[in-house]
Amino acid sequence: MDSRDGAQERGTTWEVDDVKLLARQHRVRVPEQPAPPRPIGPKLLDEGSIHFALDTALRIGEVQMATGAGAADVTATILAVTDAFGLPQCEVNVVGTSITVTCHRGSEASPVTAVRVVRSRSMDYTRLSETEDLVTKITRGRTDLHTAAAEINRISNAPHPYPRWVATLALGAMAASITVLMGGGPLTATLAFVVSSLIDRIGRVLNKRALPLFFQQVVGGLIATLFAVLALSSDLPFESPSLVAAAAITVLLSGLHTVSAVHDAVTGYNVTAAGRTMEVIMMTTGLVTGVVIGLQLAITLGFPRAPLPALPGPSAISLPVEIIAGAAAAGFFALASYARLRALLLAAIAGGVGTTVYSVLRLAHADKIAATAVAAVLLGFCGGVLSRRLRVTPLVVAVSGITPLLPGLLAFRGLYEAGVEPVGQFSTLMQAFAVGLALAAGVVFGEYLAQPVRTQLGRLERKLAGPRMAGPLRPSRRRLQ
Structure with missing residues (x-):
């Protein structure tokens, strides 16, 4: 068996090494092999689950914005919630009374986008506090997606605590x-x-x-x-x-x-x-x-x-x-x-x-x-x-x-x-x-x-930038832009 057949049996790695050795002998520069692309996209496989997770995060942001939270706080909250739900590659855009969230799924699948408009304001600080507690449970892994969706639905539709x-x-x-x-x-x-x-x-x-x-x-x-x-x-x-x-x-x-x-x-x-x-x-x-x-x-x-x-x-x-x-x-x-x-x-x-x-x-x-x-x-x-x-x-x-x-x-x-x-x-x-x-x-x-x-x-806010009036203490795993 000659060296070429041995290289084929040993696999592609040895072929690359042989090429590099030959290049050094002839003083030819070979470009470095690029690192394999980092897989991006959601951990939730089906598109219905992605829509469900985005809608739950949007409803949480809607409650915050309706009670007077700033756009930066709403953005940070939604990013933390979507990250906890298994959607690490999301972008949030808060403009006026509109909240848009886009989940990127890599280069082979189209992104999933959800929009929600805050149509009414309600100064209900109990609703805001309960939403903050729910966000804490989500970011710390104490509740799953379906339980969180049911909880935010209850918070949004609950009557005021006082007449x-x-x-x-x-x-x-x-x-x-x-x-x-x-x-x-x-x-x-x-x-x-x-x-x-x-x-x-x-x-x-x-x-x-x-x-x-x-x-x-x-x-x-x-x-x-x-x-x-x-x-x-x-x-x-x-x-x-x-x-x-x-x-x-x-x-x-x-x-x-x-x-x-x-x-x-x-x-x-x-x-x-x-x-x-x-x-x-x-x-x-x-x-x-x-x-x-x-x-x-x-x-x-x-x-x-x-x-x-x-x-x-x-x-x-x-x-x-x-x-x-x-x-x-x-x-x-x-x-x-x-x-x-x-x-x-x-x-x-x-x-x-x-x-x-x-x-x-x-x-x-x-x-x-x-x-x-x-x-x-x-x-x-x-x-x-x-x-x-x-x-x-x-x-x-x-x-x-x-x-x-x-x-x-x-x-x-x-x-x-x-x-x-x-x-x-x-x-x-x-x-x-x-x-x-x-x-x-x-x-x-x-x-x-x-x-x-x-x-x-x-020691929970090392990556946050700017004043925070509402939203989770623990930031998303990726840097907030």
């Missing part, structure tokens, strides 16, 4: 707490409770009739302003009727996804950020329109002009009352958003801490915007570090904690100056806008600062 009238009373109590925080007395706080509860009930009726949210905000601002004017013209000893309108405006501002819009902009989801920012602008514009119409209507009907509401200055004497009122406002907002007991307690603590930091900085003669930003950064930091360990989504703590700091009184004063004064002034209104932006940006930056600290504590 709707409880949420209405919670919003009224939140308005009363905001009134006390701004220096109002018991009678003014009672009227703010009634007005905000009435606005919520009317808003629910209008929502059932499919009236756009812009016009609902117009109606809310109009009702709040007219009640403040009527209280001024009555014989009852109201300390400052303008606080009623300011408290109602704060309640109406609290439901806007300002934090989510800033979060999307910071994490690079500019299209989604632009859409959410436009939504916030439209809702705020509706509120502005309602307040201005109410003020002008009161002047036209001959009602006495409401005095320009005074901005309360810092006071060490009233500091304990302000802290309690801030904690109550944050807790009642969480209750109105259907949060459970643990989240309620954390939200109340966050509201008290934020109010304390803001008031102390104001006593130290800090600027209003700077004091607001520092308080928001601290809330985002503490919420990011502690809330995960207490099994509460940081988004719940952060959004509830900044509620007492919302510029409701500043906004009403700015609207009064722009719509009632003979020469319209917009400086106060712009200051209110700056305070709102400082709140949202401060929370996102605080969560960003909390990330390395939380990584050292838990």
